[in-house]
Amino acid sequence: MxxxxxxxxxxxxxxxxxxxxxxxxxxxxxxxxxxxxxxxxxxxxxxxxxxxxxxxxxxxxxxxxxxxxxxxxxxxxxxxxxxxxxxxxxxxxxxxxxxxxxxxxxxxxxxxxxxxxxxxxxxxxxxxxxxxxxxxxxxxxxxxxxxxxxxxxxxxxxxxxxxxxxxxxxxxxxxxxxxxxxxxxxxxxxxxxxxxxxxADSKARIAAVGTKTASLPKQNVMMIIPGMAMGGEFSSVGGNGLWNDVMAKAGAVNAFEGATQQTFANLSREQVAKADVDTLLVVNYMSKDPDADARKLLAQFPQWDAAKNKRYVVLSDSVFLGPSNHLAVEKIAQVAHPEAF
Missing domain, CATH: 3.40.50.1980 (Nitrogenase molybdenum iron protein domain)
Structure with missing residues (x-):
């Protein structure tokens, strides 16, 4: 990889x-x-x-x-x-x-x-x-x-x-x-x-999340890096990456994992609008206000459950290769399954 x-x-x-x-x-x-x-x-x-x-x-x-x-x-x-x-x-x-x-x-x-x-x-x-x-x-x-x-x-x-x-x-x-x-x-x-x-500490924390979310319905998560559009507004939507395993451990699935064989999906506004998005994951890439980035996206697609429930999470390094994946698992799970925490 x-x-x-x-x-x-x-x-x-x-x-x-x-x-x-x-x-x-x-x-x-x-x-x-x-x-x-x-x-x-x-x-x-x-x-x-x-x-x-x-x-x-x-x-x-x-x-x-x-x-x-x-x-x-x-x-x-x-x-x-x-x-x-x-x-x-x-x-x-x-x-x-x-x-x-x-x-x-x-x-x-x-x-x-x-x-x-x-x-x-x-x-x-x-x-x-x-x-x-x-x-x-x-x-x-x-x-x-x-x-x-x-x-x-x-x-x-x-x-x-x-x-x-x-x-x-x-x-x-x-x-x-x-x-x-x-x-x-x-x-x-x-x-x-x-x-x-x-x-061992990381695995224990991830296992604790799994215990809380195992019996709950999987939530659809859309991951996007707003500051890194590579051709279109929705060209930096997470497709296939380590984050898919992070989401799975958090009791969720990537809403766009099947949209591409590539690392990132380059999607049309129509594709994004039709998707079932329960939770929005915004990756903070040198953004002055990543929370504002998230709110802007939710406002564009009020039909999403994520927008209706104001469910989003801002993450940075923990969704990628590195020693802190357990933090991403915990934070995604807490937003996607608030009833479990």
């Missing part, structure tokens, strides 16, 4: 595409970053990488994502980052936005894709580079390749769900992809126990 996520409209066009990629790990016991459990091996996007010690000079590429930097912060690894290009400006996690803002940027002049170009990357002398997808190491895009970085002593990584070529789709993204990211980073940095605790 390629998660070339959204900082620019061009990035959104490739958002959360899926492709098959396997990642496996072998590791010794957790030592919270000590070197006793090393070496460890990680197979990432078809290549095996050996870690003799926990990385200490980490560079996080942009790709329109905050999943990777958020996962590092969730695991207590922010002090390993020497340059971070990821930012979003909103989060369901308290303090996450400020924590990201405080990370070093390496004083890099980003390229036209708002990411780190090859020479600047090499100049950072990293020992570990994270891209949001395998294409972040493409020479033709002006990026340092995996071989370039190996030559200067840096291992490279992309989430297992985003290996492969941009535009290829295979399988369905799920919350398990977020857990896989946490597990891989836990292995690489020797904090496996911490990663498993984060995952």
């Amino acid at each position: 390629n998660y070339k996520r959204f900082t620019l409209a061009a990035a959104v066009a490739a958002l959360l595409l899926t492709t098959g990629c396997t990642t496996s790990s072998e590791a010794g016991p957790s030592n919270e970053g000590a070197q006793a459990g090393y070496p460890v091996k990680i197979t990432n996007c078809g290549k095996e990488y050996t870690y003799e010690r926990a990385p200490s000079r980490v560079v996080v590429m942009n790709g329109g994502s905050v999943a990777e930097v958020s996962a590092l912060l969730e695991l207590g690894l922010g002090d390993r980052i020497v340059a971070n290009a990821q930012s979003y400006g909103a989060s369901e996690v308290d303090g996450r936005v400020d924590a990201i803002k405080k990370l070093p940027t390496g004083n890099i002049k980003l390229n036209d894709m708002m990411d780190i170009p090859r020479e600047a990357m090499i100049g950072l002398t990293p020992d570990f580079v994270i891209s949001t997808y395998d294409g972040g190491f493409r020479a033709e895009a002006g990026f340092a390749t995996r071989d370039d970085l190996a030559a200067v002593g840096a291992n490279t990584y992309a989430p297992r769900s985003s290996c492969g070529e941009v535009g290829t789709v295979s399988g369905k993204p799920t919350i398990e992809d977020s857990y896989a990211l946490l597990r891989d980073l836990g292995t690489i940095f020797g904090v496996q126990d911490r990663a498993e605790k984060v995952i």
